[in-house]
Amino acid sequence: MSRTLIITNDFPPRAGGIESFVHELARRRPQGSVLVYCSSPAAADHRAAPDFDLLQPFPIVRDAAQVLLPTPRVARRARVIAELEDCDSVLYGAAAPLGLVAAGLRPLVRRQVALTHGHETGWTVVPGASAALRRIGDNVDTVTYLGEYTRRRLARSLSPAAAARMRRLAPGVDTERFRPGCGGERVRERLGLGSRPVVVCVSRMVPRKGQDTLVRAWPRVLADVPDAVLLFVGDGPYAAKLRSAAQGLDSVRFTGPVPAAELPAHYDAGDVFAMPCRTRRGGLDVEGLGMVYLEASATGLPVVAGASGGAPDAVLEGETGHVVDGSVPGPTARALIRLLKDPDRAALMGARGREWVSDEWSWGRTLERLDGLLSGA
Known part of the structure; x- marks a missing residue:
């Protein structure tokens, strides 16, 4: 079975829309096909859900840092995890900044996908952030977008080749939970x-x-x-x-x-x-x-x-x-x-x-x- 390493700062028990999206993607993947490498939760989040990691149907590797940055240390650890766990693909919970480690993981994995969530559109008008997005786009196989607006805005910062590889991937809606007559x-x-x-x-x-x-x-x-x-x-x-x-x-x-x-x-x-x-x-x-x-x-x-x-x-x-x-x-x-x-x-x-x-x-x-x-x- 192919195995995907998810690298992310945005993961429960911290609450938020990105956190929920990334968690649902992990939770809904086939059993045994996902491993998560993420930052440590804040103390308040950990107190609110101290057993969160143990209750998940996939392993979670928590870094000691509360914010993962694309430093040499984080890049080395990601490579070690990917190699030890025989991961053949990587999913970045948010394209920037962690997608900047993609170049170092390229020899180990076959596919790399970087999620975007809309707030990155603001980075396209900031020169340093825009340049980082361009580097990420060139080093991953796909940068995703939520809708046509975000695709157009993000494409401004990507190379033509990376922009051509963009694909839409938005959170799903559970239509069994959200339905008429649900309470x-x-x-x-x-x-x-x-x-x-x-x-x-x-x-x-x-x-x-x-x-x-x-x-x-x-x-x-x-x-x-x-x-x-x-x-x-x-x-x-x-x-x-x-x-x-x-x-x-x-x-x-x-x-x-x-x-x-x-x-x-x-x-x-x-x-x-x-x-x-x-x-x-x-x-x-x-x-x-x-x-x-x-x-x-x-x-x-x-x-x-x-x-x-x-x-x-x-x-x-x-x-x-x-x-x-x-x-x-x-x-x-x-x-x-x-x-x-x-x-x-x-x-x-x-x-x-x-x-x-x-x-x-x-x-x-x-x-x-x-x-x-x-x-x-």
Whole structure:
């Protein structure tokens, strides 16, 4: 059996979208085909899940460092692990910076694949980081991308040959977990929402996500749909400012942090999903894709997405939802009003979204693509 060494800084028990993506790829590979070499978790993460490594169906080699860098020491250790464990392919959990060790591993392995997650698009405008991406692209077999936006941006930093070898590989959506009827009624009952129209936003609370735009748009929505509720699910450094901005709006609710197992039910509690994200810091802070839109679509909700980075790649405009300018509240308010006042159309868009996600964004499709990249097929 071929064996893949995953080299990564982004791995549980640390929480995050990249960590979840890399972990799911490892967990879903055939038994005995994966070995992970990664950094040590922070003390708080280790205390939260002290037995995490022992519970995985694959071996994990933890480096003493909390951040792996492409130093000679790390490169030597990666080569030793690959040779001892008879690995014939390498998967970098994030292309930069660890993909810089690829040249040294080339004599030992047949295939090397470097994942990108969207934030690397900001590096393409920074000369040193852009040069590093070019070196990585030249030394691996494939650099992956999430969607068309990230492909175009990353290709600017890659050589023409490396850009031609790029392939799409995005996280999959578990359509058995995220589905209509997966617990939304219980959430509505617990929160006292009854049968009121609900706009739900499931996301980490940071300025880029545009939750403040939703708060600014909400009085306009209430003017047309007075019984509507805006439900924020999640937490983050922007939470206090959002709560302050929403003071006096009784129909804006905050759940705070929610366990991952309960997230599908919170999507299902909504009638419309909205996260009007926007690009910040001159393009350095940009949405790579937006898995929340795909999870919402899988749950049967129409979505309102912001026109930031790769977010439009997660929406079929006019079919599964709408893409709006998230920097101002007017477009968001108008899109929400249209969907809330036409529930039949909203339901059709939700059904189309679930169909699209099942066909194009399933984990089965993602794993097929990864198998082809690692085998060279």
